[in-house]
Amino acid sequence: MASLGHDDLQSANIFIPEEWSDAADTIAYDSTTPPPPVTFVCGPKNSGKTTFSRLLLNVLLQRYKKVAYLDTDVGQTEFTPPGLLSLTTIDKITSDLSIPCLKTPERCFFFGDISSKRDPKTYLAYIFALYDHYRRTYLLSNGKSPGNAGVPLVINTTGWVKGIGYDILVDILKYISPTHVVKICISAESKNLPAGAFWVEDGDAAVSTLIEINSARQDSFNRSVLVQKDARLLRDLRVMAYFRQCFQSDMQITTIKELSRALAAHPPYEIPVSSIKIKHLHCEVPKSEVFYSLNATIVGLAVDSEYSEKFPDCMGLGIVRAIDTLKHVLYVITPVPKCSLQKVDLLLQGFIQIPTCLLQVQGCISPYMSADVLPSA
Numbered sequence: 001m002a003s004l005g006h007d008d009l010q011s012a013n014i015f016i017p018e019e020w021s022d023a024a025d026t027i028a029y030d031s032t033t034p035p036p037p038v039t040f041v042c043g044p045k046n047s048g049k050t051t052f053s054r055l056l057l058n059v060l061l062q063r064y065k066k067v068a069y070l071d072t073d074v075g076q077t078e079f080t081p082p083g084l085l086s087l088t089t090i091d092k093i094t095s096d097l098s099i100p101c102l103k104t105p106e107r108c109f110f111f112g113d114i115s116s117k118r119d120p121k122t123y124l125a126y127i128f129a130l131y132d133h134y135r136r137t138y139l140l141s142n143g144k145s146p147g148n149a150g151v152p153l154v155i156n157t158t159g160w161v162k163g164i165g166y167d168i169l170v171d172i173l174k175y176i177s178p179t180h181v182v183k184i185c186i187s188a189e190s191k192n193l194p195a196g197a198f199w200v201e202d203g204d205a206a207v208s209t210l211i212e213i214n215s216a217r218q219d220s221f222n223r224s225v226l227v228q229k230d231a232r233l234l235r236d237l238r239v240m241a242y243f244r245q246c247f248q249s250d251m252q253i254t255t256i257k258e259l260s261r262a263l264a265a266h267p268p269y270e271i272p273v274s275s276i277k278i279k280h281l282h283c284e285v286p287k288s289e290v291f292y293s294l295n296a297t298i299v300g301l302a303v304d305s306e307y308s309e310k311f312p313d314c315m316g317l318g319i320v321r322a323i324d325t326l327k328h329v330l331y332v333i334t335p336v337p338k339c340s341l342q343k344v345d346l347l348l349q350g351f352i353q354i355p356t357c358l359l360q361v362q363g364c365i366s367p368y369m370s371a372d373v374l375p376s377a
Contacts, residue, residue, distance in 0.1 A: 046186075077238060243333070
């Protein structure tokens, strides 16, 4: 099948330079034999890593039936709400590279923050576990699962490329040892990653193919231009899109106000406190304050089985709408289907917040509470 042409991937807000198309083609068609390419996309903030990753997914899908995507950017996630580290398999080409979409990941972990700064060790452990899952499922299947043979991997990264962020990138690169590393550069050289194979120590041979490309956004002097994004707004939109899934797609919800009212009126699930464990991430909460801290917050809905005790699998997110301390029941709003929710035995609380615009319904600052339940602190 022919690869996607330069003009096939244009949209109103996206410009794909020829060197980007050439880079994607090189990765997809670099080898005619296994193993499939494992591509690590890196570069400074707003350089176009996500857009290039979407382009690469499309080009790879011209050759492979499906492609795995490892998302390591907990602040600006691609297929999930923020705060999650995920591995997702994609089997359909995206027609518009400017529009992100939510997908159900194959496996994900709730990190509970929008940056790895608070807990780099756990952050790395989750990423390594996701890669190990990919490797076991798609690289070491030895033909036992023919449908899993020949599945390439795209790894998108954060724009934090200095200090601890740089060290984290190097650690991921060394652990995964990708076949290709795509390094995107901007005109402000001081913000770029070091030249060459920066993760390779002196005396070691580079085993990855390094591809260096420039940011797609250029000004009249052919200098790359950083497009500043409102990161918080984008995160809020992802959270709202996620909880919009609580309702049928044909339900008339077109504004934030309509969504906030619909969520406030949506019947929640009842979860007995005795059936779950509660864990706070990145902070310590006194036992007497646990319920106060949970009320009207977003939590990760996880499974704390023997297999995943160290790394509990996340089924999705929920809003703790209220807590009845007399009945010992939590009321949770979530789009997670009931069959999956029944497996949940662990609530993880981090720092992912309910968008402020969803908390203001008919003058009530917190509609995720009602009479006869624990009041907000």
